[in-house]
Amino acid sequence: MNSSVTSVGQPVERSVARAIRDAADTDDACARALAAIGAGLDVDLVAVWAEDSAGGASSCEASWARDGAAALVGLDRDGLLARRPGLRTAVEFPARSERGVLARIECFAARPAEPGPGTLASLEVVQAQLGQLLERRRAEHSTDVAFLRHRATLQAALDCVITIDHQGRVLEWNPAAERTFGIAAADAVGREMAELVVPPDQRERHRAGLRRYLETGEERLLDRRVEVEAQRGDGARFPAELTITRILVPGEPVFTGHLRDITARRAAEAELRRSRARLVETAYEARRRIERDLHDGAQQQLVSVAMTLASARSALGDEQGEAGELLEEAIAELKAATAELRELARGIHPAVLTEGGLEPALRGLVRRSPLPAHLVTVPEGRFPAAVEAAAYFVVAEGLTNAARHAEGASAVEVAVGVEDGSVTVTVSDDGPGGAGLDGGGLGGLADRVAALGGKLTIDSPPRVGTTGKAEIPCEL
Amino acid sequence: MSRRLLIVDDHAGFRRTAARSLGAAGWDVVGEAADGEGALREVERCAPDLVLLDVGLPDISGIEVARRLHDRDPDLAVVVTSTHERADYGELAARSGARGFISKLDLDGDSLEVLLKSQA
Numbered sequence: 001m002n003s004s005v006t007s008v009g010q011p012v013e014r015s016v017a018r019a020i021r022d023a024a025d026t027d028d029a030c031a032r033a034l035a036a037i038g039a040g041l042d043v044d045l046v047a048v049w050a051e052d053s054a055g056g057a058s059s060c061e062a063s064w065a066r067d068g069a070a071a072l073v074g075l076d077r078d079g080l081l082a083r084r085p086g087l088r089t090a091v092e093f094p095a096r097s098e099r100g101v102l103a104r105i106e107c108f109a110a111r112p113a114e115p116g117p118g119t120l121a122s123l124e125v126v127q128a129q130l131g132q133l134l135e136r137r138r139a140e141h142s143t144d145v146a147f148l149r150h151r152a153t154l155q156a157a158l159d160c161v162i163t164i165d166h167q168g169r170v171l172e173w174n175p176a177a178e179r180t181f182g183i184a185a186a187d188a189v190g191r192e193m194a195e196l197v198v199p200p201d202q203r204e205r206h207r208a209g210l211r212r213y214l215e216t217g218e219e220r221l222l223d224r225r226v227e228v229e230a231q232r233g234d235g236a237r238f239p240a241e242l243t244i245t246r247i248l249v250p251g252e253p254v255f256t257g258h259l260r261d262i263t264a265r266r267a268a269e270a271e272l273r274r275s276r277a278r279l280v281e282t283a284y285e286a287r288r289r290i291e292r293d294l295h296d297g298a299q300q301q302l303v304s305v306a307m308t309l310a311s312a313r314s315a316l317g318d319e320q321g322e323a324g325e326l327l328e329e330a331i332a333e334l335k336a337a338t339a340e341l342r343e344l345a346r347g348i349h350p351a352v353l354t355e356g357g358l359e360p361a362l363r364g365l366v367r368r369s370p371l372p373a374h375l376v377t378v379p380e381g382r383f384p385a386a387v388e389a390a391a392y393f394v395v396a397e398g399l400t401n402a403a404r405h406a407e408g409a410s411a412v413e414v415a416v417g418v419e420d421g422s423v424t425v426t427v428s429d430d431g432p433g434g435a436g437l438d439g440g441g442l443g444g445l446a447d448r449v450a451a452l453g454g455k456l457t458i459d460s461p462p463r464v465g466t467t468g469k470a471e472i473p474c475e476l
Numbered sequence: 477m478s479r480r481l482l483i484v485d486d487h488a489g490f491r492r493t494a495a496r497s498l499g500a501a502g503w504d505v506v507g508e509a510a511d512g513e514g515a516l517r518e519v520e521r522c523a524p525d526l527v528l529l530d531v532g533l534p535d536i537s538g539i540e541v542a543r544r545l546h547d548r549d550p551d552l553a554v555v556v557t558s559t560h561e562r563a564d565y566g567e568l569a570a571r572s573g574a575r576g577f578i579s580k581l582d583l584d585g586d587s588l589e590v591l592l593k594s595q596a
Contacts, residue, residue: 295532295559296532300490300559301489303490303559303580303581304487304492307490307494307580307584308493310497311496311497314497314500314501338581339561342559342561346560346564350564351560351564352560352565355531355537355539355565355568356568360564360567360568363567364563364564368563
């Protein structure tokens, strides 16, 4: 505490004004001003009581003691008096600003003292001086707190937070960025960000984008999540999710980028896709095997039995009689059983699909359709077995649904094509529309198509008809 | 037309019953084969007038065998058969150069006769 700035005999407001003028910062100004008050009023202790808006006990915001004792900041009045027994209130006055009373200034002395009329007049001025000072000091402190909180947030963030100026130079580089890129903040700050994190072949585009934004205001990247390729300090590249926002500060534009390494997520997604495709593939193989077993086993045997019975009937020649009738009946029932088994096997997997591909398989479907159906186009080539099977069942389900639900539909059209590396399948009817994907058969089919990386959509406006469309990538 | 018949099917049971049934209908079963390669060899060896060919052979598909036989000798009559129905395979069979398709369920001397006559 430098007491040379105050001198007894001078009006208090003048020494307070000088104290504030000479101070290095608001904390220093506050300390000097309280000292000036203490000396000017000839008291032992000056305390600033912050006004408690909640009406509770106010606490000491700043203090000065003649004997240079430690600050009493944070104590309430009882706590303060317990520390400094024997003191009593000499003078008390508010500190005001335009917004009202900010604090009460209480001066304590061991000896009773009465301020004279000159002192009271001075205090009118000091009230305003201290009011302004406290207001400024509080504003600064709250800014400090906000700054510290901001920095702590950046430090704790798991995402890389990188702030750049309008020239693309790094202003801030948080610990997550240090870890992700393997570059220390001390090495990053001040360097061009593009050089640090953008792969060399993409840097020019990045710089051009920043220039374009600054010159024309045209932006393509701001305020949305994008997936980009980034490069670590050792040159290794990795996929990242990036959001760039312009932060509103006075002066030249400043941008903050939030970047997350999504290598693990990408790998997990790829594995998920592969495992779904494997499941579809496995299911496909299982169905094909069941169909083959039915065909090679039970069906063949039933056919052989039927033919043997037919031979037996022929052997009876002209003597058919009752035996002939019984044989005839048995043959008819066997044929019915075999036909039923054939339908069952086809529902599991159509053998003709394996044998001849989509074209003959779809012709068969269209021919059996309960509603008149027309196969408009179908590519002749072959596709991966799981793709052909999915396309086939999309058509089968579409035809079944049209017959079942599209009351009043008169015809169905089926078209299969190849677009952009995908097999596209459309099944359209001219029924009442209003259909959705929630039907059990369609839902399962949508999953099956999705597992192959494709998608199934239903467009079904009322009174226009229903069109189901599947797009299935050919490359598995 | 003479009636030399070659039966191609990987199921011995079917070959036996078909031989019996068609033999009774006047066909002379001159050979049998259990797979596609065997069929191509047997055709050379026994010079049939008609080949009854199953679709589902273990090595080459019956449709492909029909195509190769047709390429070699367009006059050789080939009839494709299967437990599947005509709606499934009729078209594939026709495109392979075969005379036609008969479901095994409908196969007998009469149905074969009808098919061949319609093609003559």
